[in-house]
Amino acid sequence: MTTPLVPFGKSRGERADAARNRERLLEAARAVIAEQGTSQVTMDGLAERAGLGKGTVFRRFGSRAGIFRALLDDDERRFQERVLSGPPPLGPGADPVRRLVAYGCERVPFLLEHHAIARAAVDRSHPTPAGAASMTQPHLRMLLGLAGLPPAHLDGLTVQLTAALEGPLMLYLSAEEVPELPEPGAPHPLVDGWRFLVERLVGG
């Protein structure tokens, strides 16, 4: 999904151009969202702001929702990099229970911060929000196994804990109600609930 659509036979220079245009358009989209919110993002507006033709925007993203999916993909990739090779306890090097807790503590604010973008990324041709394809499920499975969860329960509980962590935020996508963003570092019922749940489940 994140690979730019480069027509077969294009030269390396043209591919580099395509990647650069994609970057410029995403940067323009982020600026509009920060200044005016997701509702003000339009294909025309992005083209103008990035100094590119409207056709280029359509070729890159296909639709308005496609822009938001591309933004989510980019941020998901950065989040994954922190999990796979960033500092512990989110990254490798801490014990699995601490990593499980840290994953939830970082994931809940990530999902809350991306709520408006995730909502705008849903359209009829992509009914499942982008977050559904995140790394959460395989990562939790790996850590729950390392934390000593009985193998017979690994499949069922991985699915259920993924739903416990991501489900409450995904439900908001079709609700009118908008979740409140926690202050950085402030307690949040979903973060606190996750920590309690993990510690009772596999904290020994």
Place this chain on the structure above:
Amino acid sequence: MTTPLVPFGKSRGERADAARNRERLLEAARAVIAEQGTSQVTMDGLAERAGLGKGTVFRRFGSRAGIFRALLDDDERRFQERVLSGPPPLGPGADPVRRLVAYGCERVPFLLEHHAIARAAVDRSHPTPAGAASMTQPHLRMLLGLAGLPPAHLDGLTVQLTAALEGPLMLYLSAEEVPELPEPGAPHPLVDGWRFLVERLVGG
């Protein structure tokens, strides 16, 4: 949602007729689903089978998806009755941990059995599947409180356990993959996972 739409000023006799027609149409829908599956349910077919006019079907249900929502509502109501006044441990009278376990053991097969109907009940004007408005959340909150979960965690964990129980089945609604129905009484990863989770969380 389950109240038949009776125009203001109708007599008691006409209301009774309306309720009877609704019952006949739902019965016809259940018969078609059992024989041929949800895909064969049509407004025309139901009218013919129930010996009623097509206009009556439209007045009762509004749309094809409305028929499936009415079926789900009916079955949810029956499920709720078992929880509120049926025999323990699903109904009142058992200790809260046993009731929590029993709720999941009954709820997972209920959601699996209703998967095809729930999927058919989703349409653009009602993007949230009917199950989202079930009694699960308030019921879990009540039992988790009785089971001694610290009050500070009650809000967060109620939302997360509701998602753990209902989320995995709701995700299937927009997926291609269809979940496998467990044999009655056979082990199922989501049932076993739920039992393990509840016992670790509040089982003392």
